[in-house]
Amino acid sequence: MDLRLLRYFVAAVTSGTLHGASSVVHVAQPSLSRQIRRLERDLGFELFERSARGLTPTAAGRAFLPVAEDLLARATQATSTARGIARGTVSDLTVVAAPTTVTDVIAPFVVRSGLEGVIGNVVEAMPEHVYAAVDRGDADFAVGTRIPPSELRSMVLGHAYLWAQVPASHPFAARQSIPIAELVREPLIVMSRAHGVRQMFDSAAARVGLSFTASVETTSPSLAQALAAAGRGICVLSDDPHFDLAAVPISTPNGDLIITLFGVWDEMHYASSRIAACLEELSAFNAELYPQTVGGFDVVSVEPDSSR
Incomplete structure (x- = not known):
């Protein structure tokens, strides 16, 4: 044909x-x-x-x-x-991930990997389109937060927090975690309702019978952080903090709110074994970035999807 x-x-x-x-x-x-x-x-x-x-x-x-x-x-x-077989190398694999994952996880991992790293390119995609890029052949493997499709191989790479971000001078900055019941009483800067992180936070609050009225809603994580740094409220994000903000985990009766990261690839890929090894390395690196606290986790990142 x-x-x-x-x-x-x-x-x-x-x-x-x-x-x-x-x-x-x-x-x-x-x-x-x-x-x-x-x-x-x-x-x-x-x-x-x-x-x-x-x-x-x-x-x-x-x-x-x-x-x-x-x-x-x-x-x-x-x-x-x-092309990869002809080159006889797997030194320039392409990974697809959401922009926040690229910034907070993939890019630092590439730096850490140095000359021996196999990631040579990245495709940024909205979370709901990440795995489709692997299906189309636009990327060799993916790092995503949705439940991986059954036809692709996958592994859990670890977890990242859903943070409450505050200025260093804020009373919450020194906390080990902030109970969600206490957090919803504060002026909150949150993403718009279409954003995955907002959906996660709303779902977590609803599961324990809480509601809240946002002080500010925005589509820009950078603006949310800027407003928090300016003292306008507490922003709720999965992004790593900027503007000298302190990032504090959000706790629920079931544990801290986290985002699960999955590594996903096609087992028939010519570099399948090298991709798996790369993802194992990425998993170890993610554990360094986001050390897991003792106790349980309230995993709310699978459905609906997060922004990472």
Whole structure:
């Protein structure tokens, strides 16, 4: 099957019009239309219903779409694998992770690994899209916070805290942890409701029968930290602290609130054993970054997802 035709089909579904798909794949509209008709002839069924408003996938087209996407992803993975084998090295693997994970965990790990490290590139993605990048072949492995898909290999890399962040002069700064029941009575600077960390905090509060009214809601972790440093309230984040803020774990009756980090990869990857070894090293490094306290943890980071 011609992979080029599959790319045209997927672009047409995504764009909804031949004009839009033409811009994506850089093929003239009349030629693109002929190529999609050719694919339909090869398959033996129509992929689209055509109208003045654009292209609408048929039932058969909708059923075929994930097949086409899977074939394209595997072709990309095959190309990546071939290049790695040809080079005879695994010194430049690509990892995909959420921006906060890249900043707080991956980048420091690359520095620690030095010349012997195998991570040579990183792809930043929203948490809900991290594992899909491995499926597509855009990255060799992933570090994420959602429950890994069963078709991929995975390991728990460790945990990171959901922090209450305050200025060093704040009475809470010297605490070992802050009970969530006490925290919700303070002026809180939290992320917007669409943000994973906010969903985690809301869920943890609801499980113990608490509610709160945010003092400030924002979509920017950096702004949340800046407002906390300015004395406007306590920010609740998973990001490492900045602006000389003190980060204090948040406790519940079940333990401190934490985020679970997973390492995820395709067992069929040509460098599978080296990826696994890298993730073991990353797990040890994460334990240094976020030493775990004695006692239990209230794991609320799996569903809904965190921002890491």
